[in-house]
Amino acid sequence: MGCFTFIKVMMILFNLAIFLGGGTLLGVGIWVSVDGQSFLDIFGALSSSVLQVVNVSYFLIVIGAILLVIGFLGCCGAQKESKCLLMMFFSVVLIIFIAEVAAAVVALVYTGLAETLLTAVVTPILKEKYGSDKSLTHIWNVTMKEVHCCGLNNYTDFTDSPWYKEHETYPAPCCKDEQPCNETLAAEMAVTGCFEQILEEIRTNAGVVGGVAAGIAALEIAAMAVSMYLYCHLDQK
Secondary structure (H helix, E strand, O other), X not given: XXXXXXXXXXXXXXXXXXXXXXXXHHHHXXXXXXXXXXXXXXXXXXXXXXXXOOOHHHHHHHHHHHHHHHHHHHHHHHHOOOHHHHHHHHHHHHHHHHHHXXXXXXXXXXXXXXXXXXXXXXXXXXXXXXXXXXXXXXXXXXXXXXXXXXXXXXXXXXXXXXXXXHHOOXXXXXXXXXXXXXXXXXXXXXXXXXXXXXXXXXXHOHHHXXXXXXXXXXXXXHHHHXXXXXXXXXXXX
């Protein structure tokens, strides 16, 4: 029973850390959704990843909520020695693991499809809100400046946007900061879209990305193994 007790304590502490981390991410996500400008002013210059292409607040809220649920189930399941909670913990982690594997396969095999789907979703948002939505505009300005890209695909993503209608120019990064950034200059500069630039960064840092992914997968497998160990040994107590 000494081994069982040790693993139980480790399970509680590990999932307590996950719970607290999830609460932190959830809090930050709510902060971003309420006061995104101040968040971006602090952290925007440090960010040059795909998180800037999507709504950061929603991403953080979703991830934080998932981690809260996982941490709660794992911590309470081990503390109360509840087979039901442990099985729920195992099931949630297994579903997330399968989803991550499926997403990785899709990302590797169907990169073109991912680009098509992103174009169908993101481009209309840019045309509708860039220049009128301050938070979205700031996110994209930081992204384009740090990643050295223009739009999701190219400068045409901003055609007919509120910014273009007001200034009759494209964002400065689309012309490598040369002014005025009109259609002729933007076409001549041919600045790469952010999707391609981010893909290139991922390819360049494939080792780091793969290592992080492998580490997360290993933790998930270990968590499932430990929860199943506790589940199976509860009847022996």
